[in-house]
Amino acid sequence: MHSGAIKLGDSWILCAERVHDRAFHMFVARALEGLTVWGILEWFYAPAIQQLWLARGLFLAYFLVNLALLIPQRRKKLNRSMLWLDIVANIAPMAAATHWSGGLYSPVLPIFVIKIGNYGLIYSVQTGVRALGATILLLGSFGLTAHLGFGPSAALHLVPEQTRQRLTIGFGAFLFGIGCYGALRFFRELSDRERRLAAALEEQQRLYAQLLVEQEQLRLLSQRLVEASEATLQAVSRELHDDFGQAITAVRMDLNRVERELPPTSTARQQLRSARHQLANILQNVRNLSQILRPGVLDDLGLVAAIESYVTRFSERTGVSVELQLPSSEPTLPPEIELTLYRVLQEALTNVARHARAHNVHITLERTGDRIRLSVRDDGKGFVVAERTAPPSGFGLGIAGMRERAQLYGGNLRVQSKLGEGTEVIVELPLVNTAEGDRERGVAQHRRATG
Numbered sequence: 001m002h003s004g005a006i007k008l009g010d011s012w013i014l015c016a017e018r019v020h021d022r023a024f025h026m027f028v029a030r031a032l033e034g035l036t037v038w039g040i041l042e043w044f045y046a047p048a049i050q051q052l053w054l055a056r057g058l059f060l061a062y063f064l065v066n067l068a069l070l071i072p073q074r075r076k077k078l079n080r081s082m083l084w085l086d087i088v089a090n091i092a093p094m095a096a097a098t099h100w101s102g103g104l105y106s107p108v109l110p111i112f113v114i115k116i117g118n119y120g121l122i123y124s125v126q127t128g129v130r131a132l133g134a135t136i137l138l139l140g141s142f143g144l145t146a147h148l149g150f151g152p153s154a155a156l157h158l159v160p161e162q163t164r165q166r167l168t169i170g171f172g173a174f175l176f177g178i179g180c181y182g183a184l185r186f187f188r189e190l191s192d193r194e195r196r197l198a199a200a201l202e203e204q205q206r207l208y209a210q211l212l213v214e215q216e217q218l219r220l221l222s223q224r225l226v227e228a229s230e231a232t233l234q235a236v237s238r239e240l241h242d243d244f245g246q247a248i249t250a251v252r253m254d255l256n257r258v259e260r261e262l263p264p265t266s267t268a269r270q271q272l273r274s275a276r277h278q279l280a281n282i283l284q285n286v287r288n289l290s291q292i293l294r295p296g297v298l299d300d301l302g303l304v305a306a307i308e309s310y311v312t313r314f315s316e317r318t319g320v321s322v323e324l325q326l327p328s329s330e331p332t333l334p335p336e337i338e339l340t341l342y343r344v345l346q347e348a349l350t351n352v353a354r355h356a357r358a359h360n361v362h363i364t365l366e367r368t369g370d371r372i373r374l375s376v377r378d379d380g381k382g383f384v385v386a387e388r389t390a391p392p393s394g395f396g397l398g399i400a401g402m403r404e405r406a407q408l409y410g411g412n413l414r415v416q417s418k419l420g421e422g423t424e425v426i427v428e429l430p431l432v433n434t435a436e437g438d439r440e441r442g443v444a445q446h447r448r449a450t451g
């Protein structure tokens with residue numbers, strides 16, 4: 001007894017807590033509703049219904065469908081189509097039952113009041129109003145079709161003629177009202193959507209313009225970085241070439257002098273000679289390094305000469321034979337374009353030496369209209385470009401760097417490669433120049449003329 005009372009108390013507390021749970025609330029409301037309808041069925045209709053078990057079976061099915069509807073409602077939350085499904089699944093059978101059991105005089109009608117009140121409670125007042133609208137629509141439709149001579153008309157004789165006519169007119173007006181309201185809403189929604197679309201478009205355009213500005217700022221920044229690093233390389237290169245080169249040459253000359261003063265067969269003289277040879281090698285390396293850092297020949301003799309000189313050294317160093325197809329006369333190019341082409345050539349040939357295992361390389365430099373195009377094609381092993389150049393591939397920065405340099409001056413870089421057949425790197429740069437480019441070109445020509 002005692003434990004029973006505690007259990008009962010517990011269950012009440014549990015129930016009180018769960019009433020705040022929306023799903024539980026809905027379940028209880030549905031269950032109460034079902035029980036009420038079941039009671040009405042049993043107390044009022046059972047004596048008059050011949051196939052009582054069929055009626056009970058139908059009611060049970062309807063009740064279970066109603067309960068089952070709670071499951072998707074709970075999972076999918078309450079979206080609009082679910083609500084309508086609920087209203088139709090609940091109200092349609094009840095409206096049919098109301099119609100067949102006496103229409104406006106049917107005892108099922110009060111259940112509608114409970115039902116609609118329930119919608120208002122479970123969902124919202126708006127949903128209750130919707131359910132009321134759906135009820136009137138369904139009942140009116142049944143009545144109208146019966147009035148016009150279609151469909152079952154069991155309830156018709158219960159309604160006086162005058163009331164029927166009034167109801168028909170009223171229902172017609174109701175339908176007209178709904179139609180007008182629907183049309184109004186449709187157009188309002190359409191114009192709302194248009195307004196939203198226009199606003200979104202405007203926002204998109206604003207963002208795009210902002211993106212362009214930021215892209216341009218980024219490009220300028222990268223350009224400055226490249227220029228700054230080129231200037232540093234140039235300074236280091238000059239330092240190497242002038243200071244180191246001259247210092248080593250001076251030491252060599254001193255050694256030479258001392259060597260000549262020593263007896264020809266002395267060991268010291270031989271050691272000095274060997275030191276002098278080593279210094280000659282160091283000097284050569286320093287010059288090479290200085291050339292790589294900043295090709296003086298590019299500034300002094302122009303791009304074609306610089307390419308020829310670089311390629312000759314490349315061939316000697318790697319044993320790869322290079323075929324050159326260069327313009328017969330030196331094209332007049334802005335210095336930044338020359339430097340970009342030269343840097344691309346350096347990286348493309350370095351890649352050939354490091355990765356391609358090629359025997360032959362074909363280099364073409366040609367000017368077509370207002371564009372200059374450099375192509376470096378090898379007959380090496382090739383590679384899958386997308387795999388090796390995708391951003392996080394971890395395969396180095398050479399190709400990305402070449403591409404970035406080309407893009408800085410409005411150009412583009414393509415890498416075409418086939419496994420077993422070789423690779424071609426093509427860079428194309430526009431020569432339509434800004435005032436700045438023309439000014440710099442003048443400076444380059446002047447430098448060449450005076451250097």
Ligand SMILES: Nc1ncnc2c1ncn2[C@@H]1O[C@H](COP(=O)(O)OP(=O)(O)OP(=O)(O)O)[C@@H](O)[C@H]1O
Pocket residue numbers: 351352354355356378380381382383388389395396397398399400423
């Ligand atoms: N001519 C080529 N033939 C075959 N494979 C190549 C060639 N050029 C590039 N590759 C492949 O593409 C990859 C990426 O080249 P990328 O120049 O970007 O980087 P990397 O040469 O590996 O390193 P680094 O940053 O020093 O240039 C290389 O690792 C190589 O596998």
Ligand SMILES: [Mg+2]
Pocket residue numbers: 347350351396397398399
């Ligand atoms: Mg590389």
